[in-house]
Amino acid sequence: MADTLDARTLPLDETSRSALDERGLAYRLIDHADGLVLDAWSRAVHRGFTHGEMPAEEVAEWREPMSWRRLLGVYDPTVPQADLPVATLSSWVAPMSVPGGELPMWAISTVTVAGTHRRRGIARSLLEAELRDARAAGVPIAGLTASEATIYGRYGFAPATTIATWRVDTGRAAWRAPDAPGRVQYLDREAAAALMGEVHERTRTARLGEIPGWPRRWRGRVALAEKKDEEVVTVRYVDESGEPRGVMAYRIEGHAEEDGRGVLTIRYLVADDDVALAALWRFALEHDLVGEVVAPMRPVDEPLPWLLDDPRVPVSSVTDHGWLRILDVPAALEGRAYAASASLVLRVTDPLGYADGTWRVEIADGRASVASTEDEPDVELSVLELGSAYLGGFSLAALSAAGRVAGTADAIGALDAALRVPRAPFLSIVY
Numbered sequence: 001m002a003d004t005l006d007a008r009t010l011p012l013d014e015t016s017r018s019a020l021d022e023r024g025l026a027y028r029l030i031d032h033a034d035g036l037v038l039d040a041w042s043r044a045v046h047r048g049f050t051h052g053e054m055p056a057e058e059v060a061e062w063r064e065p066m067s068w069r070r071l072l073g074v075y076d077p078t079v080p081q082a083d084l085p086v087a088t089l090s091s092w093v094a095p096m097s098v099p100g101g102e103l104p105m106w107a108i109s110t111v112t113v114a115g116t117h118r119r120r121g122i123a124r125s126l127l128e129a130e131l132r133d134a135r136a137a138g139v140p141i142a143g144l145t146a147s148e149a150t151i152y153g154r155y156g157f158a159p160a161t162t163i164a165t166w167r168v169d170t171g172r173a174a175w176r177a178p179d180a181p182g183r184v185q186y187l188d189r190e191a192a193a194a195l196m197g198e199v200h201e202r203t204r205t206a207r208l209g210e211i212p213g214w215p216r217r218w219r220g221r222v223a224l225a226e227k228k229d230e231e232v233v234t235v236r237y238v239d240e241s242g243e244p245r246g247v248m249a250y251r252i253e254g255h256a257e258e259d260g261r262g263v264l265t266i267r268y269l270v271a272d273d274d275v276a277l278a279a280l281w282r283f284a285l286e287h288d289l290v291g292e293v294v295a296p297m298r299p300v301d302e303p304l305p306w307l308l309d310d311p312r313v314p315v316s317s318v319t320d321h322g323w324l325r326i327l328d329v330p331a332a333l334e335g336r337a338y339a340a341s342a343s344l345v346l347r348v349t350d351p352l353g354y355a356d357g358t359w360r361v362e363i364a365d366g367r368a369s370v371a372s373t374e375d376e377p378d379v380e381l382s383v384l385e386l387g388s389a390y391l392g393g394f395s396l397a398a399l400s401a402a403g404r405v406a407g408t409a410d411a412i413g414a415l416d417a418a419l420r421v422p423r424a425p426f427l428s429i430v431y
């Protein structure tokens, strides 16, 4: 896709600036060049996520990952620590993988309001401004990962990708897949972090709903940043020709106490191909002194059960992960590829207006054309269901069974068939 827009170049939303100003609050863009202001902003984020004072080392580590984001703060001049914003938000435009390509997504992160200033509409001012900014910039979709599932629906965001936590009793996990031709090798955590970034970048467009990562994210996965931890171990898989094809970070706990039945937690695992993925899973499952392997934030359709003799041994619990907000229906629908043809009229309701409308959707040869129409709809849903169904992660049939999509069974079925994707959408990043 074309270079994504640099969100830092966009001006402050005037509607929210004046609404906050009337309440004695100053809504500001953070100047990245002003280190003191930037650091105070980071400390406010830390406090906002129910922490105390951010360690100085971590404040310094935040500078790089915040340098390419648009940073916003709300300041209250009456508080004793007036240099710390009472609300924060960051955003940037990320290429998100969709079926058949990528689309620009307005990523929203680090949304906090100080404990002393909550439930006065400050987050609403910030989020509504973001949607206006994104739409004005021509970005068709906004996205975020949510600390609580009850916060963002009111702004039109809905879950679109899922994650699973897998648990495996290693004593029952007899391996059935073929032996991998390559080798698993230890490597130091710096090198593992670099390799994670490389493999993620090479493979991310194969995962729907995925976005690019950044160096500190990988350093966090290997515990060189965020919560530092010397006990985290990293290995890679190299193929027969010695090329690195996958990397895993893990930590083992409890192996000394319970008769050697420790718990190995996979902190991150990314691979170029299925062979490397299986080899790294096998390394974890067959590790000495480990009774259980736990792997949070993995795909719901991880091939794990099919790698073992007994497919009932791995158990998973699933939750939502990536949330999407459609801002431009024609651009979003025309921006992805489809698995089947369909011809129908779609009505989308959106209390905030961006996605509201009735659209004739013609899908042929894997692409859609979308035009506004006055015709009666075959399928009716709100912007929330559209966001959930957009990447193919949730079916319209299931949403219809919950009374959240209306229409004829034929039209719903046709649109579902068109939206279908081969693998469950999977965003591997929390942002």
Ligand SMILES: CC(C)(COP(=O)(O)OP(=O)(O)OC[C@H]1O[C@@H](n2cnc3c(N)ncnc32)[C@H](O)[C@@H]1OP(=O)(O)O)[C@@H](O)C(=O)NCCC(=O)NCCS
Binding pocket: 048, 049, 050, 110, 111, 112, 113, 114, 117, 118, 119, 120, 121, 122, 123, 124, 125, 145, 146, 147, 148, 150, 151, 154
């Ligand atoms: C979540 C948070 C940003 C909300 O900020 P806020 O300024 O209190 O939110 P607002 O006053 O603008 O609330 C807007 C609406 O959201 C609702 N709301 C706010 N926080 C909510 C929550 N945690 N759960 C459910 N609803 C919530 C409000 O009740 C209000 O509802 P309305 O539609 O009836 O008006 C703030 O509580 C916070 O910083 N929490 C800790 C950090 C965090 O979890 N951030 C989110 C990261 S993804």
